[in-house]
Amino acid sequence: MTTTTASGSGGLLSGKPLRAIAAIILLVNGMFPALWILFTSLKTEGELTAKPITWFPHAPTLQNYMQAFSDQPLHLFLFNSLMVALLSTMLTLLVSVLAAYALARLNLKRRGLILAAIIAVSTFPLVTLLVPLFEIMRTLNLLNSWTALVLPYTVLSLPVCTLMLVSFFEGIPRDLENAAMIDGCTRLGALFKVVVPLCAPGVFTAGILAFVNAWDEFLLALSFNSNPQLRTLPVGIQLYQGEFAFPWPVISAALVVGIVPVAVLIVIFQERVVSGLTAGGIKG
Protein backbone atom coordinates (compact mmCIF):
# COMPACT_ATOMS: atom_id res chain seq x y z
CA MET A 1 0.00 0.00 0.00
CA THR A 2 2.71 2.45 0.96
CA THR A 3 5.33 1.33 -1.53
CA THR A 4 4.00 2.73 -4.77
CA THR A 5 2.16 5.83 -3.60
CA ALA A 6 3.94 9.04 -2.91
CA SER A 7 4.93 9.61 0.65
CA GLY A 8 5.07 13.24 1.54
CA SER A 9 2.03 13.90 -0.55
CA GLY A 10 0.55 15.92 2.29
CA GLY A 11 2.07 18.71 0.31
CA LEU A 12 2.13 21.19 3.16
CA LEU A 13 5.34 20.28 4.92
CA SER A 14 8.70 19.39 3.49
CA GLY A 15 12.39 19.79 4.01
CA LYS A 16 14.84 18.23 6.40
CA PRO A 17 14.46 20.48 9.48
CA LEU A 18 10.70 20.17 9.27
CA ARG A 19 11.05 16.41 9.14
CA ALA A 20 13.17 16.45 12.28
CA ILE A 21 10.66 18.64 14.13
CA ALA A 22 7.82 16.42 12.99
CA ALA A 23 9.63 13.30 14.16
CA ILE A 24 10.19 14.80 17.61
CA ILE A 25 6.56 15.90 17.94
CA LEU A 26 5.27 12.49 16.84
CA LEU A 27 7.55 10.59 19.19
CA VAL A 28 6.94 12.82 22.22
CA ASN A 29 3.18 12.76 21.63
CA GLY A 30 3.06 8.99 21.22
CA MET A 31 5.61 7.79 23.71
CA PHE A 32 5.90 10.37 26.49
CA PRO A 33 2.91 9.30 28.62
CA ALA A 34 3.98 5.66 28.60
CA LEU A 35 7.61 6.65 29.27
CA TRP A 36 6.58 8.94 32.10
CA ILE A 37 4.75 6.09 33.78
CA LEU A 38 7.83 3.91 33.33
CA PHE A 39 10.01 6.61 34.95
CA THR A 40 7.55 7.02 37.82
CA SER A 41 7.47 3.28 38.41
CA LEU A 42 11.26 3.25 38.91
CA LYS A 43 11.38 6.17 41.35
CA THR A 44 11.76 5.94 45.08
CA GLU A 45 9.22 7.59 47.35
CA GLY A 46 11.80 10.31 48.15
CA GLU A 47 12.34 11.14 44.52
CA LEU A 48 8.62 11.30 43.91
CA THR A 49 7.96 13.98 46.50
CA ALA A 50 10.99 16.13 45.65
CA LYS A 51 10.23 19.68 44.53
CA PRO A 52 10.64 20.59 41.73
CA ILE A 53 9.94 17.06 40.58
CA THR A 54 12.77 15.03 39.10
CA TRP A 55 12.16 13.77 35.57
CA PHE A 56 14.49 10.79 35.46
CA PRO A 57 14.83 8.25 38.23
CA HIS A 58 18.38 8.69 39.58
CA ALA A 59 18.47 5.48 41.56
CA PRO A 60 16.09 3.17 39.64
CA THR A 61 14.44 0.64 41.92
CA LEU A 62 12.25 -2.36 41.28
CA GLN A 63 10.72 -2.02 44.73
CA ASN A 64 7.46 -0.64 43.28
CA TYR A 65 7.07 -3.68 41.02
CA MET A 66 7.47 -6.06 43.94
CA GLN A 67 4.96 -4.05 45.90
CA ALA A 68 2.55 -4.02 42.96
CA PHE A 69 2.52 -7.81 43.03
CA SER A 70 2.36 -8.13 46.83
CA ASP A 71 -0.20 -5.37 47.61
CA GLN A 72 -2.75 -6.81 45.18
CA PRO A 73 -2.91 -10.12 43.28
CA LEU A 74 -1.55 -8.51 40.12
CA HIS A 75 -0.62 -11.92 38.68
CA LEU A 76 -4.29 -12.93 38.95
CA PHE A 77 -5.45 -9.73 37.21
CA LEU A 78 -2.93 -10.40 34.45
CA PHE A 79 -3.98 -14.02 34.12
CA ASN A 80 -7.69 -13.13 33.96
CA SER A 81 -7.08 -10.40 31.39
CA LEU A 82 -4.95 -12.72 29.28
CA MET A 83 -7.42 -15.59 29.39
CA VAL A 84 -10.46 -13.43 28.68
CA ALA A 85 -8.66 -11.66 25.82
CA LEU A 86 -7.26 -14.87 24.31
CA LEU A 87 -10.52 -16.81 24.56
CA SER A 88 -12.56 -14.01 23.02
CA THR A 89 -9.94 -13.51 20.30
CA MET A 90 -10.10 -17.17 19.32
CA LEU A 91 -13.88 -17.22 19.36
CA THR A 92 -14.05 -13.96 17.38
CA LEU A 93 -11.69 -15.32 14.73
CA LEU A 94 -13.50 -18.62 14.36
CA VAL A 95 -16.92 -17.03 14.03
CA SER A 96 -15.83 -14.12 11.84
CA VAL A 97 -13.78 -16.29 9.46
CA LEU A 98 -16.87 -18.42 8.77
CA ALA A 99 -19.16 -15.41 8.38
CA ALA A 100 -16.68 -13.46 6.26
CA TYR A 101 -16.20 -16.42 3.93
CA ALA A 102 -19.95 -16.68 3.41
CA LEU A 103 -20.13 -12.96 2.65
CA ALA A 104 -17.08 -12.85 0.40
CA ARG A 105 -17.56 -16.01 -1.62
CA LEU A 106 -21.05 -17.45 -1.55
CA ASN A 107 -23.22 -15.36 -3.80
CA LEU A 108 -25.70 -14.20 -1.22
CA LYS A 109 -28.73 -12.35 -2.50
CA ARG A 110 -28.96 -9.91 0.38
CA ARG A 111 -25.24 -9.45 0.86
CA GLY A 112 -25.46 -5.67 0.94
CA LEU A 113 -28.22 -5.79 3.51
CA ILE A 114 -26.30 -8.18 5.75
CA LEU A 115 -23.18 -6.00 5.56
CA ALA A 116 -25.24 -2.91 6.42
CA ALA A 117 -26.75 -4.78 9.38
CA ILE A 118 -23.27 -5.72 10.58
CA ILE A 119 -22.13 -2.08 10.36
CA ALA A 120 -25.25 -0.94 12.19
CA VAL A 121 -24.75 -3.49 14.96
CA SER A 122 -21.15 -2.42 15.40
CA THR A 123 -22.32 1.05 16.31
CA PHE A 124 -24.62 -0.10 19.13
CA PRO A 125 -23.25 1.39 22.33
CA LEU A 126 -22.18 -1.35 24.69
CA VAL A 127 -23.10 0.78 27.73
CA THR A 128 -26.75 0.69 26.79
CA LEU A 129 -26.64 -3.10 26.94
CA LEU A 130 -25.35 -2.96 30.50
CA VAL A 131 -28.75 -3.44 32.13
CA PRO A 132 -30.09 -6.27 29.94
CA LEU A 133 -26.72 -8.04 29.78
CA PHE A 134 -26.44 -7.74 33.55
CA GLU A 135 -29.89 -9.35 33.85
CA ILE A 136 -29.02 -12.09 31.33
CA MET A 137 -25.73 -12.90 33.04
CA ARG A 138 -27.49 -12.90 36.41
CA THR A 139 -30.20 -15.33 35.27
CA LEU A 140 -27.67 -17.57 33.51
CA ASN A 141 -25.59 -17.44 36.68
CA LEU A 142 -22.62 -16.17 34.70
CA LEU A 143 -21.76 -13.09 36.79
CA ASN A 144 -18.23 -13.50 38.07
CA SER A 145 -17.03 -15.79 35.32
CA TRP A 146 -14.79 -15.43 32.29
CA THR A 147 -17.76 -16.29 30.07
CA ALA A 148 -19.63 -13.16 31.20
CA LEU A 149 -16.87 -11.16 29.50
CA VAL A 150 -15.78 -13.48 26.69
CA LEU A 151 -19.21 -13.47 25.00
CA PRO A 152 -19.70 -9.66 24.94
CA TYR A 153 -16.06 -9.06 23.96
CA THR A 154 -16.44 -11.50 21.07
CA VAL A 155 -19.48 -9.62 19.85
CA LEU A 156 -17.68 -6.31 20.36
CA SER A 157 -14.99 -7.27 17.83
CA LEU A 158 -17.07 -9.49 15.58
CA PRO A 159 -18.41 -6.82 13.17
CA VAL A 160 -15.09 -5.09 12.55
CA CYS A 161 -13.20 -8.37 12.21
CA THR A 162 -15.81 -9.77 9.83
CA LEU A 163 -15.71 -6.66 7.61
CA MET A 164 -11.92 -6.74 7.61
CA LEU A 165 -11.80 -10.42 6.70
CA VAL A 166 -14.38 -9.95 3.93
CA SER A 167 -12.06 -7.46 2.26
CA PHE A 168 -9.07 -9.76 2.74
CA PHE A 169 -10.90 -12.81 1.39
CA GLU A 170 -12.08 -10.87 -1.64
CA GLY A 171 -8.44 -10.20 -2.47
CA ILE A 172 -7.69 -13.92 -2.89
CA PRO A 173 -8.30 -15.21 -6.44
CA ARG A 174 -11.21 -17.65 -6.64
CA ASP A 175 -9.19 -19.89 -8.97
CA LEU A 176 -7.01 -21.04 -6.10
CA GLU A 177 -10.01 -22.40 -4.20
CA ASN A 178 -11.55 -23.85 -7.34
CA ALA A 179 -8.32 -25.70 -8.05
CA ALA A 180 -8.34 -27.09 -4.51
CA MET A 181 -11.96 -28.15 -4.87
CA ILE A 182 -11.27 -29.89 -8.17
CA ASP A 183 -8.50 -31.75 -6.35
CA GLY A 184 -11.17 -33.10 -4.02
CA CYS A 185 -11.30 -30.48 -1.31
CA THR A 186 -14.69 -29.53 0.06
CA ARG A 187 -15.59 -25.85 0.23
CA LEU A 188 -14.82 -25.67 3.92
CA GLY A 189 -11.67 -27.67 3.33
CA ALA A 190 -10.63 -25.10 0.73
CA LEU A 191 -11.46 -22.30 3.17
CA PHE A 192 -9.24 -23.64 5.94
CA LYS A 193 -6.49 -25.16 3.76
CA VAL A 194 -6.19 -22.46 1.08
CA VAL A 195 -7.96 -19.20 1.89
CA VAL A 196 -7.16 -18.81 5.58
CA PRO A 197 -3.43 -19.62 5.18
CA LEU A 198 -3.18 -17.17 2.26
CA CYS A 199 -4.91 -14.52 4.38
CA ALA A 200 -2.86 -15.33 7.46
CA PRO A 201 -1.63 -11.73 7.85
CA GLY A 202 -5.21 -10.44 7.65
CA VAL A 203 -6.55 -13.05 10.06
CA PHE A 204 -3.71 -12.25 12.38
CA THR A 205 -4.45 -8.52 12.29
CA ALA A 206 -8.10 -9.16 13.02
CA GLY A 207 -6.91 -11.26 15.96
CA ILE A 208 -4.75 -8.47 17.34
CA LEU A 209 -7.64 -6.05 17.01
CA ALA A 210 -9.92 -8.41 18.95
CA PHE A 211 -7.21 -8.94 21.57
CA VAL A 212 -6.66 -5.21 22.08
CA ASN A 213 -10.43 -4.59 22.31
CA ALA A 214 -10.79 -7.25 25.00
CA TRP A 215 -7.65 -6.14 26.85
CA ASP A 216 -8.96 -2.55 26.98
CA GLU A 217 -12.54 -3.14 28.04
CA PHE A 218 -13.36 -1.76 31.46
CA LEU A 219 -17.06 -1.05 31.99
CA LEU A 220 -18.41 -4.59 31.60
CA ALA A 221 -15.47 -6.06 33.48
CA LEU A 222 -16.15 -3.61 36.30
CA SER A 223 -19.88 -4.38 36.34
CA PHE A 224 -19.94 -8.15 35.84
CA ASN A 225 -16.91 -9.47 37.70
CA SER A 226 -16.59 -8.16 41.22
CA ASN A 227 -15.13 -11.36 42.65
CA PRO A 228 -11.50 -10.52 43.57
CA GLN A 229 -10.34 -13.76 41.97
CA LEU A 230 -11.83 -12.82 38.60
CA ARG A 231 -10.95 -9.17 38.21
CA THR A 232 -9.23 -8.11 35.00
CA LEU A 233 -6.32 -5.68 34.96
CA PRO A 234 -8.19 -2.42 34.32
CA VAL A 235 -10.57 -3.25 37.17
CA GLY A 236 -7.87 -4.54 39.50
CA ILE A 237 -5.61 -1.53 39.06
CA GLN A 238 -8.20 0.69 40.74
CA LEU A 239 -7.76 -1.28 43.95
CA TYR A 240 -4.31 0.17 44.58
CA GLN A 241 -5.74 3.49 45.63
CA GLY A 242 -6.20 3.78 49.35
CA GLU A 243 -8.99 5.73 50.94
CA PHE A 244 -7.02 8.97 50.88
CA ALA A 245 -3.76 8.23 49.12
CA PHE A 246 -2.77 7.16 45.65
CA PRO A 247 0.50 5.20 45.81
CA TRP A 248 1.50 6.50 42.37
CA PRO A 249 4.81 4.65 41.94
CA VAL A 250 3.10 1.33 42.71
CA ILE A 251 0.14 2.13 40.44
CA SER A 252 2.63 3.09 37.73
CA ALA A 253 4.42 -0.22 38.12
CA ALA A 254 1.12 -2.08 37.77
CA LEU A 255 0.26 0.00 34.70
CA VAL A 256 3.62 -0.80 33.11
CA VAL A 257 2.98 -4.51 33.73
CA GLY A 258 -0.41 -4.09 32.04
CA ILE A 259 0.97 -2.18 29.07
CA VAL A 260 3.81 -4.60 28.30
CA PRO A 261 1.81 -7.46 26.72
CA VAL A 262 0.01 -5.19 24.26
CA ALA A 263 3.13 -3.13 23.62
CA VAL A 264 5.03 -6.30 22.70
CA LEU A 265 2.30 -7.29 20.23
CA ILE A 266 2.30 -3.82 18.71
CA VAL A 267 6.09 -3.59 18.44
CA ILE A 268 6.38 -6.96 16.72
CA PHE A 269 3.44 -6.62 14.37
CA GLN A 270 3.27 -2.84 13.90
CA GLU A 271 3.34 -2.83 10.13
CA ARG A 272 0.61 -5.42 9.83
CA VAL A 273 -1.55 -3.74 12.45
CA VAL A 274 -1.39 -0.38 10.66
CA SER A 275 -2.33 -1.81 7.27
CA GLY A 276 -5.05 -3.99 8.76
CA LEU A 277 -6.53 -1.21 10.86
CA THR A 278 -6.64 1.23 8.02
CA ALA A 279 -8.10 -1.35 5.62
CA GLY A 280 -10.76 -2.19 8.21
CA GLY A 281 -11.33 1.44 9.13
CA ILE A 282 -11.79 2.69 5.60
CA LYS A 283 -13.99 -0.17 4.49
CA GLY A 284 -15.94 -0.18 7.74
Added chain:
Amino acid sequence: MATTTSLKISADAEPRQAAWVRWLDLSDRSLAILLLAPAALLLALIIVYPVCRLAYTSFFSLSLTSGLPAEFVGFENYQLMIDDPVFWETTWNTVLITLITVPGALIVGLGLALMANLPFRTQWPVRLSLLIPWALPLSFAGLIFAWFFHSEYGVVNDILNRVGLPGIIWFNSPNWAFAAICLTIIWKTSSFMALIILAGLQTIPRSLYEAADVDGAGRFRQFFEITLPLLKPSIVVALIFRTITSLQTFDIPYMMTGGGPGTSTATLAMYIHQNTVSFLDLGYGSALAVVMFALSMCVTAVYLRMIRTKE
Protein backbone atom coordinates in the same frame (compact mmCIF):
# COMPACT_ATOMS: atom_id res chain seq x y z
CA MET B 1 -20.90 -22.63 23.71
CA ALA B 2 -20.77 -21.03 20.29
CA THR B 3 -17.55 -22.93 19.64
CA THR B 4 -19.31 -26.25 19.75
CA THR B 5 -22.11 -25.11 17.44
CA SER B 6 -19.71 -23.93 14.80
CA LEU B 7 -17.62 -27.12 15.07
CA LYS B 8 -20.73 -29.16 14.56
CA ILE B 9 -21.56 -27.16 11.48
CA SER B 10 -18.21 -27.78 9.88
CA ALA B 11 -18.36 -31.45 10.80
CA ASP B 12 -21.67 -32.20 9.16
CA ALA B 13 -21.29 -29.70 6.34
CA GLU B 14 -18.30 -31.52 4.86
CA PRO B 15 -19.86 -34.89 3.96
CA ARG B 16 -22.96 -33.16 2.56
CA GLN B 17 -20.83 -30.95 0.39
CA ALA B 18 -20.02 -33.66 -2.16
CA ALA B 19 -23.67 -34.22 -3.01
CA TRP B 20 -24.12 -30.51 -3.56
CA VAL B 21 -21.65 -30.15 -6.38
CA ARG B 22 -24.27 -30.45 -9.11
CA TRP B 23 -26.53 -27.97 -7.35
CA LEU B 24 -23.94 -25.33 -6.71
CA ASP B 25 -26.38 -22.45 -6.22
CA LEU B 26 -28.39 -24.32 -3.62
CA SER B 27 -25.31 -25.53 -1.81
CA ASP B 28 -23.85 -22.07 -1.67
CA ARG B 29 -26.99 -20.76 -0.11
CA SER B 30 -27.37 -23.40 2.58
CA LEU B 31 -23.68 -23.29 3.34
CA ALA B 32 -23.86 -19.50 3.65
CA ILE B 33 -26.68 -19.81 6.16
CA LEU B 34 -24.72 -22.37 8.15
CA LEU B 35 -21.58 -20.25 8.12
CA LEU B 36 -23.42 -17.11 9.18
CA ALA B 37 -25.35 -18.92 11.92
CA PRO B 38 -22.76 -18.70 14.74
CA ALA B 39 -22.29 -14.96 14.16
CA ALA B 40 -26.04 -14.42 13.98
CA LEU B 41 -26.61 -16.42 17.17
CA LEU B 42 -24.01 -14.45 19.09
CA LEU B 43 -25.34 -11.13 17.83
CA ALA B 44 -28.87 -12.19 18.73
CA LEU B 45 -27.89 -13.23 22.26
CA ILE B 46 -25.61 -10.31 23.11
CA ILE B 47 -27.17 -7.46 21.12
CA VAL B 48 -30.59 -8.00 19.58
CA TYR B 49 -32.32 -9.67 22.53
CA PRO B 50 -30.77 -7.29 25.08
CA VAL B 51 -31.88 -4.26 23.04
CA CYS B 52 -35.48 -5.49 22.97
CA ARG B 53 -35.25 -6.36 26.64
CA LEU B 54 -33.88 -2.89 27.34
CA ALA B 55 -36.87 -1.15 25.78
CA TYR B 56 -39.21 -3.47 27.71
CA THR B 57 -37.49 -2.98 31.08
CA SER B 58 -37.56 0.80 30.70
CA PHE B 59 -41.36 0.69 31.20
CA PHE B 60 -41.07 -1.11 34.53
CA SER B 61 -40.24 -0.08 38.02
CA LEU B 62 -37.55 -2.62 38.74
CA SER B 63 -35.17 -1.97 41.57
CA LEU B 64 -33.26 -4.88 43.03
CA THR B 65 -32.69 -3.03 46.30
CA SER B 66 -36.37 -2.37 47.00
CA GLY B 67 -37.20 -6.07 46.89
CA LEU B 68 -40.49 -5.21 45.18
CA PRO B 69 -41.53 -7.22 42.13
CA ALA B 70 -41.29 -5.55 38.74
CA GLU B 71 -44.29 -3.33 38.13
CA PHE B 72 -45.42 -1.84 34.83
CA VAL B 73 -45.25 1.92 35.17
CA GLY B 74 -45.54 3.10 31.56
CA PHE B 75 -43.55 6.24 30.92
CA GLU B 76 -42.91 6.97 34.60
CA ASN B 77 -39.16 6.33 34.31
CA TYR B 78 -39.01 8.79 31.44
CA GLN B 79 -40.99 11.38 33.37
CA LEU B 80 -38.59 10.93 36.28
CA MET B 81 -35.76 11.53 33.87
CA ILE B 82 -37.18 14.84 32.64
CA ASP B 83 -37.29 16.11 36.22
CA ASP B 84 -33.84 14.72 37.06
CA PRO B 85 -31.14 17.44 36.98
CA VAL B 86 -28.36 14.83 37.09
CA PHE B 87 -29.70 13.26 33.88
CA TRP B 88 -29.60 16.62 32.11
CA GLU B 89 -26.17 17.44 33.49
CA THR B 90 -24.61 14.11 32.51
CA THR B 91 -26.22 14.22 29.06
CA TRP B 92 -24.98 17.77 28.56
CA ASN B 93 -21.49 16.74 29.69
CA THR B 94 -21.53 13.85 27.21
CA VAL B 95 -22.64 16.08 24.35
CA LEU B 96 -20.08 18.73 25.33
CA ILE B 97 -17.28 16.14 25.46
CA THR B 98 -18.33 15.00 21.98
CA LEU B 99 -18.49 18.56 20.63
CA ILE B 100 -15.03 19.36 22.03
CA THR B 101 -13.07 16.16 21.60
CA VAL B 102 -14.28 14.97 18.19
CA PRO B 103 -13.22 18.13 16.30
CA GLY B 104 -10.20 18.39 18.62
CA ALA B 105 -9.04 14.87 17.84
CA LEU B 106 -9.68 15.50 14.13
CA ILE B 107 -7.45 18.58 14.04
CA VAL B 108 -4.70 16.95 16.11
CA GLY B 109 -5.05 13.69 14.15
CA LEU B 110 -4.84 15.54 10.83
CA GLY B 111 -1.67 17.27 12.02
CA LEU B 112 -0.15 13.99 13.20
CA ALA B 113 -1.08 12.29 9.91
CA LEU B 114 0.48 15.07 7.82
CA MET B 115 3.66 14.80 9.88
CA ALA B 116 3.69 11.00 9.76
CA ASN B 117 3.33 11.15 5.98
CA LEU B 118 6.65 12.96 5.53
CA PRO B 119 9.27 10.85 3.74
CA PHE B 120 11.00 9.41 6.80
CA ARG B 121 13.72 6.90 6.07
CA THR B 122 12.79 4.67 8.99
CA GLN B 123 9.07 4.19 9.34
CA TRP B 124 8.73 2.09 12.46
CA PRO B 125 9.18 4.82 15.11
CA VAL B 126 6.44 6.84 13.43
CA ARG B 127 4.12 3.84 13.26
CA LEU B 128 4.79 2.99 16.90
CA SER B 129 4.16 6.55 18.04
CA LEU B 130 0.67 6.32 16.51
CA LEU B 131 -0.05 2.75 17.60
CA ILE B 132 0.96 2.99 21.27
CA PRO B 133 -1.73 5.55 22.20
CA TRP B 134 -4.28 3.57 20.20
CA ALA B 135 -3.44 0.30 21.97
CA LEU B 136 -3.22 1.81 25.45
CA PRO B 137 -6.40 0.94 27.37
CA LEU B 138 -8.66 3.97 27.94
CA SER B 139 -8.75 3.26 31.66
CA PHE B 140 -4.93 3.25 31.77
CA ALA B 141 -4.83 6.52 29.83
CA GLY B 142 -7.21 7.97 32.43
CA LEU B 143 -4.94 6.97 35.32
CA ILE B 144 -1.76 8.06 33.53
CA PHE B 145 -3.18 11.51 32.80
CA ALA B 146 -4.61 11.84 36.29
CA TRP B 147 -0.98 11.52 37.38
CA PHE B 148 0.09 14.00 34.67
CA PHE B 149 -2.37 16.57 35.95
CA HIS B 150 -1.61 15.92 39.64
CA SER B 151 -1.54 19.32 41.34
CA GLU B 152 1.71 18.75 43.26
CA TYR B 153 3.73 16.07 41.53
CA GLY B 154 2.22 16.20 38.04
CA VAL B 155 4.44 16.89 35.08
CA VAL B 156 1.93 19.36 33.57
CA ASN B 157 2.15 21.72 36.52
CA ASP B 158 5.90 21.17 36.61
CA ILE B 159 6.17 22.40 33.02
CA LEU B 160 3.83 25.32 33.76
CA ASN B 161 6.03 26.29 36.73
CA ARG B 162 9.20 26.02 34.66
CA VAL B 163 7.87 28.50 32.11
CA GLY B 164 6.85 30.82 34.92
CA LEU B 165 3.13 30.10 35.11
CA PRO B 166 1.32 29.14 38.29
CA GLY B 167 0.29 25.49 38.65
CA ILE B 168 -3.38 24.62 38.42
CA ILE B 169 -5.28 22.48 40.90
CA TRP B 170 -6.92 20.62 38.05
CA PHE B 171 -9.34 18.33 39.81
CA ASN B 172 -10.75 20.79 42.32
CA SER B 173 -12.45 22.99 39.78
CA PRO B 174 -15.24 21.70 37.52
CA ASN B 175 -13.92 23.61 34.50
CA TRP B 176 -10.27 22.60 34.83
CA ALA B 177 -11.24 18.99 35.55
CA PHE B 178 -13.40 19.01 32.45
CA ALA B 179 -10.55 20.51 30.43
CA ALA B 180 -8.12 17.86 31.69
CA ILE B 181 -10.55 15.10 30.68
CA CYS B 182 -11.05 16.57 27.21
CA LEU B 183 -7.29 16.94 26.66
CA THR B 184 -6.78 13.31 27.69
CA ILE B 185 -9.52 12.05 25.35
CA ILE B 186 -8.10 14.11 22.48
CA TRP B 187 -4.64 12.66 23.09
CA LYS B 188 -5.98 9.12 23.31
CA THR B 189 -8.18 9.24 20.22
CA SER B 190 -6.22 11.47 17.84
CA SER B 191 -3.79 8.68 17.00
CA PHE B 192 -6.48 6.42 15.58
CA MET B 193 -7.81 9.35 13.54
CA ALA B 194 -4.27 9.96 12.32
CA LEU B 195 -3.91 6.31 11.24
CA ILE B 196 -7.09 6.44 9.18
CA ILE B 197 -6.28 9.84 7.67
CA LEU B 198 -2.72 8.66 6.93
CA ALA B 199 -4.12 5.76 4.93
CA GLY B 200 -6.21 8.27 2.99
CA LEU B 201 -3.18 10.50 2.41
CA GLN B 202 -1.19 7.63 0.98
CA THR B 203 -3.76 6.92 -1.70
CA ILE B 204 -3.45 10.43 -3.16
CA PRO B 205 -1.33 10.11 -6.32
CA ARG B 206 1.81 12.21 -6.35
CA SER B 207 1.11 13.27 -9.95
CA LEU B 208 -1.69 15.55 -8.73
CA TYR B 209 0.80 17.61 -6.73
CA GLU B 210 3.27 17.61 -9.61
CA ALA B 211 0.58 18.93 -11.93
CA ALA B 212 -0.32 21.57 -9.34
CA ASP B 213 3.35 22.54 -9.08
CA VAL B 214 3.48 23.03 -12.84
CA ASP B 215 0.38 25.20 -12.63
CA GLY B 216 2.12 27.26 -9.99
CA ALA B 217 -0.20 26.45 -7.09
CA GLY B 218 1.41 27.07 -3.70
CA ARG B 219 1.59 24.54 -0.91
CA PHE B 220 -1.37 25.95 0.97
CA ARG B 221 -3.52 25.98 -2.14
CA GLN B 222 -2.48 22.39 -2.84
CA PHE B 223 -3.45 21.42 0.68
CA PHE B 224 -6.90 22.99 0.49
CA GLU B 225 -7.66 22.09 -3.11
CA ILE B 226 -6.13 18.61 -3.42
CA THR B 227 -5.36 17.10 -0.04
CA LEU B 228 -8.45 18.05 1.96
CA PRO B 229 -11.09 17.23 -0.70
CA LEU B 230 -9.50 13.84 -1.44
CA LEU B 231 -9.26 13.10 2.28
CA LYS B 232 -12.95 13.77 2.80
CA PRO B 233 -14.09 10.11 2.73
CA SER B 234 -11.53 8.97 5.33
CA ILE B 235 -12.23 12.02 7.48
CA VAL B 236 -15.98 11.33 7.41
CA VAL B 237 -15.47 7.70 8.44
CA ALA B 238 -13.10 8.68 11.23
CA LEU B 239 -15.41 11.45 12.48
CA ILE B 240 -18.47 9.28 12.69
CA PHE B 241 -16.72 6.41 14.41
CA ARG B 242 -15.31 8.88 16.91
CA THR B 243 -18.70 10.53 17.47
CA ILE B 244 -20.35 7.20 18.24
CA THR B 245 -17.64 6.11 20.67
CA SER B 246 -17.56 9.56 22.23
CA LEU B 247 -21.21 9.27 23.26
CA GLN B 248 -20.17 6.23 25.31
CA THR B 249 -17.36 8.02 27.19
CA PHE B 250 -16.84 6.26 30.50
CA ASP B 251 -13.32 5.02 31.28
CA ILE B 252 -11.35 8.26 31.20
CA PRO B 253 -13.57 10.46 33.42
CA TYR B 254 -14.28 7.49 35.71
CA MET B 255 -10.56 6.99 36.28
CA MET B 256 -9.55 10.67 36.36
CA THR B 257 -12.24 12.32 38.45
CA GLY B 258 -14.87 9.70 39.23
CA GLY B 259 -17.30 12.29 37.84
CA GLY B 260 -16.33 14.99 40.30
CA PRO B 261 -16.11 17.54 41.64
CA GLY B 262 -19.79 16.92 42.38
CA THR B 263 -21.23 15.58 39.15
CA SER B 264 -19.51 18.20 37.00
CA THR B 265 -17.54 15.70 34.91
CA ALA B 266 -19.92 12.72 35.03
CA THR B 267 -21.12 11.36 31.68
CA LEU B 268 -24.38 9.68 30.73
CA ALA B 269 -22.58 6.32 30.56
CA MET B 270 -21.35 6.84 34.12
CA TYR B 271 -24.87 7.69 35.27
CA ILE B 272 -26.23 4.54 33.61
CA HIS B 273 -23.54 2.49 35.31
CA GLN B 274 -24.26 4.11 38.68
CA ASN B 275 -28.00 3.51 38.47
CA THR B 276 -27.53 -0.06 37.29
CA VAL B 277 -24.59 -1.43 39.25
CA SER B 278 -24.53 0.75 42.36
CA PHE B 279 -28.23 1.56 42.89
CA LEU B 280 -29.46 -1.63 41.14
CA ASP B 281 -32.31 0.49 39.75
CA LEU B 282 -32.68 -1.45 36.51
CA GLY B 283 -35.85 0.30 35.36
CA TYR B 284 -34.42 3.80 35.52
CA GLY B 285 -31.05 2.61 34.20
CA SER B 286 -32.84 1.14 31.18
CA ALA B 287 -34.71 4.35 30.46
CA LEU B 288 -31.42 6.26 30.53
CA ALA B 289 -29.87 3.67 28.22
CA VAL B 290 -32.77 4.00 25.77
CA VAL B 291 -32.01 7.72 25.50
CA MET B 292 -28.34 7.03 24.81
CA PHE B 293 -29.31 4.36 22.31
CA ALA B 294 -31.55 6.85 20.49
CA LEU B 295 -28.75 9.46 20.43
CA SER B 296 -26.35 6.90 19.03
CA MET B 297 -28.78 5.64 16.40
CA CYS B 298 -29.26 9.19 15.11
CA VAL B 299 -25.52 9.38 14.47
CA THR B 300 -25.55 5.94 12.85
CA ALA B 301 -28.40 6.93 10.54
CA VAL B 302 -26.32 9.84 9.28
CA TYR B 303 -23.38 7.46 8.93
CA LEU B 304 -25.27 4.90 6.85
CA ARG B 305 -26.69 7.63 4.62
CA MET B 306 -23.20 8.98 3.97
CA ILE B 307 -21.87 5.52 3.13
CA ARG B 308 -24.74 4.93 0.73
CA THR B 309 -24.18 8.22 -1.07
CA LYS B 310 -20.48 7.40 -1.25
CA GLU B 311 -21.09 4.17 -3.14
